[in-house]
Amino acid sequence: MSNANLTPRLTEPTPSDPVISARHLDFSFGEGDLEKQVLFDVSFEVGSGEIVLLTGPSGSGKTTLLTLIGALRKVTSGELFVLSRPLHHTSMADLVEVRKEIGFIFQQHNLLPFMTARQNVELMFQLQPDVSRNEAALLTEQLLTSVGLSHRLDYHPARLSGGQKQRVAVARALAANPRLILADEPTAALDSQSGRDVVTLLQELARNRGCPILMVTHDPRILDIADRIINMEDGRIHSFS
Amino acid sequence: MSSSFSVAWYQLSYHKVKLAVAAAGVVVAVMLMLVQLGIRQGAMDNSVAVARRFTADLVVVSPRTKTIFASAQFPRRLLYRLGALSEVADITEMYMGQGRFRNPWDKLEFPVSIYGIDPQNPMMNLPGLERFQERLQLTDYVLFDGLSRKNYGPVLSFLRQQGTLDVEVNLRKVRIFDSIDVGISINTDGNLFMSPANFLRMFPERQPGSVDVGLLRLKSGSDVKHVRNQLRELLGAEARILTRDELVASEIVFIRENAPLDFIFGMGAAVGFFIGFVVVYQILYTEVTNHLPQYATLKAMGFSDHYLLRVVLSQSMILSLLGYFPGFLLALGLYRVATNAIQMQFTMTVGRALFVFALTIVMCGLSAMIAIRKVRTADPADVF
Incomplete structure (x- = not known):
């Protein structure tokens, strides 16, 4: 197994451009009388290779912000650049293209239960037509090995522990060869040891690949991995630390 | 994949x-x-199997006939006119009727379709009929359809053992001397084939001069539809002439409308x-x-x-x-x-x-x- 296969897929860090750049973002749910604004004038940047945690009480708008950055919702007001692409005033098809460059890790692992760890990870290579079937198989094994699951390749999610499932999810997110990783409370459903393992794993990968991570979390045990912490309250950025 | x-x-x-x-x-x-x-x-x-078995090119029926299974008769003499056209190679007539077959075992009567056909020239596709040509000429000798329903009793096994079986059809004693496989349908549970003479013995009220179906074979190379149109004028209003395919089609229409x-x-x-x-x-x-x-x-x-x-x-x-x-x-x-x-x-x-x-x-x-x-x-x- 050589690293030569992986090397060309590594994203070149571009220190000049921020990976995420938000300016005066507002966002509301509903319309008319039912309209409820959840984000107010949010502005921040995330540089390449940074690990940024997004914290704050429930309802503070963290997750909404994450879905906007993940191109899962349309930006209605303000400006948002992700990976140097504008997400305001774009079509749905463009949003889907942006998603392909982002690795998502969710609170629930959301693996397809009817597919093995290997199949779940390998599926992601469908979005990368330039990767051949053989390469995809090889990369899948490398990724699952790198998250410590080389002995669970052909297990269905039902036969994996919570921590193992979340590690498959990490491997799946990385299979997209992402230039940005978005994580939504990835440790919330895990015990402290498994949670720590997953976070450490993410940290290593971010360092090795120069891939920035934006992570929503409530978990005080993992705050130490952050380069920066953005604190949100009532839809506004309360503090940077 | x-x-x-x-x-x-x-x-x-x-x-x-x-x-x-x-x-x-x-x-x-x-x-x-x-x-x-x-x-x-x-x-x-x-x-429509019976209609499909006709090997004739043209078929003559009464204008009152909706289906050949409940046919009206037309005068046989009309058929004699048709030979006037040089394209007509051969003409034969056929009698059809519904009889009452008394099962000799349980003594109950069941309806049966009866065909009076010319054994020498039936113009009907009945494989194996040649073997019975001579015996069909004998008085009250009839041929049983081997695919008939079981209503009529174990006729076939009896024939195999005894050779012939005497039964009562339309209150007349006739002799089944053999069987031939033809097939039944929703119109009919069983079939009997016999010569026109025997047919008329079984239906004493029927006149030999009024037949159910006329069958015509044309000389090869004739334009069937053209000949039909010419013959139609010869027949006038007393009989209707169709091509065999038209007959099959009209039988299908009948089945569709009635069943x-x-x-x-x-x-x-x-x-x-x-x-x-x-x-x-x-x-x-x-x-x-x-x-x-x-x-x-x-x-x-x-x-x-x-x-x-x-x-x-x-x-x-x-x-x-x-x-x-x-x-x-x-x-x-x-x-x-x-x-x-x-x-x-x-x-x-x-x-x-x-x-x-x-x-x-x-x-x-x-x-x-x-x-x-x-x-x-x-x-x-x-x-x-």
């Missing part, structure tokens, strides 16, 4: 029981459609289609609903709606195939059972097999189309 197809297969095959139920639903649907359409076609084919075959069996097939549709829809819909978060996750990661639609559509195609082939084999078995039970011939045709295959694809595809609407509701923003 495409990736969406693989995903579809992993999803369907993960729960084996569910897959078996879904496939069983399609099996039942396929079987019902094949059997219902098969019986419909079989009943139709058997009912609600299309409705009954068409409805049966529609019920099969509906059962399959509902079962497949249920399975696909619950599969989509149960995996909505996972589907939404795939969307969040950049998979298009289109990809997920292909997954669901592939599932429906897999179910079509898994259901069709067992359903087809089951239908073949049921054709055999029905052939024995109803004593009519039912056969699978390539056309019907393909038609039902297409219906199965449509049935599963339609269920998928409706289940797919649910996929669109998978909102990737809801996953967080």
Whole structure:
């Protein structure tokens, strides 16, 4: 197994451009009388290779912000650049293209239960037509090995522990060869040891690949991995630390 | 194998029981459609089998005749005029009637179709008739259809043992001297073949001068429709002349109008289609609903709606195939059972097999189309 296969897929860090750049973002749910604004004038940047945690009480708008950055919702007001692409005033098809460059890790692992760890990870290579079937198989094994699951390749999610499932999810997110990783409370459903393992794993990968991570979390045990912490309250950025 | 197809297969095959139920639903649907359409076609084919057996080019019947199974008579002398046209090579006449056959074992009477045909020149495709030409000329000697219903008693086994069987038909004693396999239909339970003379003995009220069917063979190379038009003028209003194909067509129309075959069996097939549709829809819909978060996750990661639609559509195609082939084999078995039970011939045709295959694809595809609407509701923003 050589690293030569992986090397060309590594994203070149571009220190000049921020990976995420938000300016005066507002966002509301509903319309008319039912309209409820959840984000107010949010502005921040995330540089390449940074690990940024997004914290704050429930309802503070963290997750909404994450879905906007993940191109899962349309930006209605303000400006948002992700990976140097504008997400305001774009079509749905463009949003889907942006998603392909982002690795998502969710609170629930959301693996397809009817597919093995290997199949779940390998599926992601469908979005990368330039990767051949053989390469995809090889990369899948490398990724699952790198998250410590080389002995669970052909297990269905039902036969994996919570921590193992979340590690498959990490491997799946990385299979997209992402230039940005978005994580939504990835440790919330895990015990402290498994949670720590997953976070450490993410940290290593971010360092090795120069891939920035934006992570929503409530978990005080993992705050130490952050380069920066953005604190949100009532839809506004309360503090940077 | 495409990736969406693989995903579809992993999803369907993960729960084996569910897959078996879904496939069983399609099996039942396929079987019902094949059997219902098969019986419909079989009943139709058997009912026009007599008309199809005519080897004549042109057929003359009474203008009152709707079907040859309940024919009115026309004067035989009209047929003699037709020889005037040089294209006419041969003419023969046929008597048909419904008689009452008394089962010699239980002494009950059953209706039977009786054909008075010229043994030398029947102009009817009755394989094996040549062997009986001489005995058919004997007084009150009749030939029994070996494919007749069991109503008439164990005639065949008796013939095999004793050679002949004396029975009572229309209150007249006649001798069955052998059998020939022809076939029955929804119009008739059994057939007796005999010479015109014996026919007239059995129906004393009938006049030899009034016949049921006239059969004409033309010289080869004749324009059948053109000759028919010329002969029509010769016949005038007392008889009607048709080509053999026109007769078959008009017999089919009669069956369609008199026996609600299309409705009954068409409805049966529609019920099969509906059962399959509902079962497949249920399975696909619950599969989509149960995996909505996972589907939404795939969307969040950049998979298009289109990809997920292909997954669901592939599932429906897999179910079509898994259901069709067992359903087809089951239908073949049921054709055999029905052939024995109803004593009519039912056969699978390539056309019907393909038609039902297409219906199965449509049935599963339609269920998928409706289940797919649910996929669109998978909102990737809801996953967080």
